[in-house]
Structures are given as structure tokens and as C-alpha cells.
Amino acid sequence: MFVRLAVLVVLAISIAPLGAQESMTVKGVLVDASCVQKEGAGKVLSPEHIACAKDCFSKGHQVGIFDEDLGLVKLVGDFPVKNSAKILELFGKTVQAKGMRARGGDYAPLLDVQSLVAAPPRPAK
Numbered sequence: 001m002f003v004r005l006a007v008l009v010v011l012a013i014s015i016a017p018l019g020a021q022e023s024m025t026v027k028g029v030l031v032d033a034s035c036v037q038k039e040g041a042g043k044v045l046s047p048e049h050i051a052c053a054k055d056c057f058s059k060g061h062q063v064g065i066f067d068e069d070l071g072l073v074k075l076v077g078d079f080p081v082k083n084s085a086k087i088l089e090l091f092g093k094t095v096q097a098k099g100m101r102a103r104g105g106d107y108a109p110l111l112d113v114q115s116l117v118a119a120p121p122r123p124a125k
Contacts, residue, residue: 021100024111026065026073027119030090032056033064033108036072050092063087064108065097068122072108073097079113086116094121 032053035044043049045066057063057080064074075097080087096119102110 023098024101024109025096025098026067026070026111027096027122028065028067028070028073028094030087030093030095030116031064031066031072032091033062033072033074035061036064036066041066041072045092047092053091054088057084057087057091065095065111070109074108074110075113075116076102076110077112079116083116090116090118094119 029045030053031044031049035049035053035056039049044053062074062076063080064072066072077099079099095116097111097113097116099111099113099115102112104110
């Protein structure tokens, strides 16, 4: 009886995190995610690339935030589409996004965005 109870407790503890979502805050430059993959961060973070990012986003490309610590974080969910005017205004600027970390992502973390605001740039290291 004790062994069965112990097994059930261990199972319950190990399964519980599967449904849990982790909140996440990301601060960095708003970029076109596909351009980061193709061109690299150096080119995409330049002011000359903002027009390209806006054009790509208008064509349906995925948006992301380039964070100095995390690298590219892709923004998922319906926030970018429902707030497209705000997204277009913020390309190339430092932003802060809050949301829930989403499952998946080939090499970049995914953030299901709940809020996105302009933010002051990080101080130089």
C-alpha cells in the first residue's frame, strides 16, 4: 500500500509541471525574426533594416525581440496581428514584452505576448 502511494505521489509531482506555464519578460530590440535567421543580428539591428522589417511583417513574417542575453525570442499568439500598428511603430526600438513562455521553437524561445511597450535601452556594459 505504501509503495503504491509513493509511486502515485512521484507521478503526480512529475506530471504537474507539464501543464504549468512560465511567465517571461523580455527586453530588447523589436526585429523581424526571419531576417535574423537569414541575415544575422548585426545587419538586422542596424537602423537601415527597419524598412525591410516593416515590409516583412506586413507580408506575414514572424516578429521577435533580440535580447542581449537570450538572443532571438520569437513572439507568438494573436498579439502581434491584433496590434500590428503598434508593432510597425516599434520596429528597431527597444521594447519590453511580457507573456507566457510557449512550448516549441526550433532554436529560439517562444513568447505568447500579453503586453508590449517601448522601453529605455539597456545601459552599455
